[in-house]
Amino acid sequence: MSNAILGKNQYGKAEVHVVRVKRDTERHEIADLNVTSQLRGDFEEVHSTGNNAHCLPTDTQKNTVFAFAKSGIESPEQFLLGLADHFITGWSWVDGGRWEAEQSKWDRILVDGAEHDHSFVRNGTETRTAVVVGDGESRTVIGGLHSLTVLKSTGSEFVGYEKDKYTTLPEATDRILATDVAARWRFNTTDVDWNATYESVKALLLEGFAEKHSTALQQTLFQMGEKVIDAHPEIDELKFSMPNKHHFVVDLSPFGLDNPNEVFYAADRPYGLIEATVLRDGAPMVEKAWDGIAGFC
Numbered sequence: 485m486s487n488a489i490l491g492k493n494q495y496g497k498a499e500v501h502v503v504r505v506k507r508d509t510e511r512h513e514i515a516d517l518n519v520t521s522q523l524r525g526d527f528e529e530v531h532s533t534g535n536n537a538h539c540l541p542t543d544t545q546k547n548t549v550f551a552f553a554k555s556g557i558e559s560p561e562q563f564l565l566g567l568a569d570h571f572i573t574g575w576s577w578v579d580g581g582r583w584e585a586e587q588s589k590w591d592r593i594l595v596d597g598a599e600h601d602h603s604f605v606r607n608g609t610e611t612r613t614a615v616v617v618g619d620g621e622s623r624t625v626i627g628g629l630h631s632l633t634v635l636k637s638t639g640s641e642f643v644g645y646e647k648d649k650y651t652t653l654p655e656a657t658d659r660i661l662a663t664d665v666a667a668r669w670r671f672n673t674t675d676v677d678w679n680a681t682y683e684s685v686k687a688l689l690l691e692g693f694a695e696k697h698s699t700a701l702q703q704t705l706f707q708m709g710e711k712v713i714d715a716h717p718e719i720d721e722l723k724f725s726m727p728n729k730h731h732f733v734v735d736l737s738p739f740g741l742d743n744p745n746e747v748f749y750a751a752d753r754p755y756g757l758i759e760a761t762v763l764r765d766g767a768p769m770v771e772k773a774w775d776g777i778a779g780f781c
């Protein structure tokens with residue numbers, strides 16, 4: 485007689501990379517999504533007795549992603565909400581799940597200054613992300629992005645910090661501040677213009693980074709989140725994970741040269757890692773929506 489019982493579980497197909505070309509006119513549109521589908525519900529017997537009657541194959545979940553793409557992909561959030569509705573309402577033993585997507589952005593190639601109809605280029609490294617967590621009662625949507633690489637060449641300092649016998653870091657009144665922004669934001673509604681909101685949040689994050697003098701990456705992170713909370717009542721919470729990509733001033737004095745913040749050594753590791761959540765004061769928390777999202781505190 486075993487003492488083992490089944491705990492929390494979910495299953496599905498990870499990283500279904502679907503590219504949908506909208507070609508109703510000469511001017512094509514591209515949606516490039518990497519989708520992960522995971523079902524939650526009564527899968528007790530699949531694990532414990534080998535009865536697969538309740539197991540909708542991961543292969544079927546993959547096929548469903550492709551079949552749903554035929555109807556178009558207007559936004560990752562909308563696409564995932566459609567999958568959530570399909571799986572949660574389709575089988576009595578499926579009572580919830582988690583659907584996630586990463587969207588790669590394709591920009592039009594310019595030919596003689598004009599946007600090409602069907603040739604695209606990947607500019608930059610930014611990736612848009614979306615997660616839908618659902619159950620019988622509700623859906624929670626988390627938008628986001630990662631690998632949004634930003635740098636300011638001045639307007640940043642780091643002084644007045646705690647010093648002990650191991651502290652060697654000199655205070656900096658003028659330094660480079662650089663990071664790869666990873667952020668996720670939780671909506672309190674599904675009544676959202678997903679694409680317009682994404683562009684607005686991204687613009688606010690960039691403005692928040694650029695605008696104010698930084699006394700620490702922690703302060704800059706908070707200001708970025710604050711701008712989004714104040715401008716978007718439909719967003720209650722943002723989580724950030726941002727590496728402090730250190731740029732060290734190179735000592736050129738052995739060569740008889742001065743270096744007033746002109747030549748830097750861009751170190752790749754170690755790096756500071758600054759993570760924080762910015763919340764709307766008084767808004768209810770939805771901790772379970774964050775289950776399974778790694779890399780954020």
Ligand SMILES: O=c1[nH]c(=O)c2[nH]c(=O)[nH]c2[nH]1
Pocket residue numbers: 642653699700701702728756
């Ligand atoms: O913006 C910063 N925050 C820190 O916590 C920190 N620590 C450090 O060594 N450099 C920096 N910079």
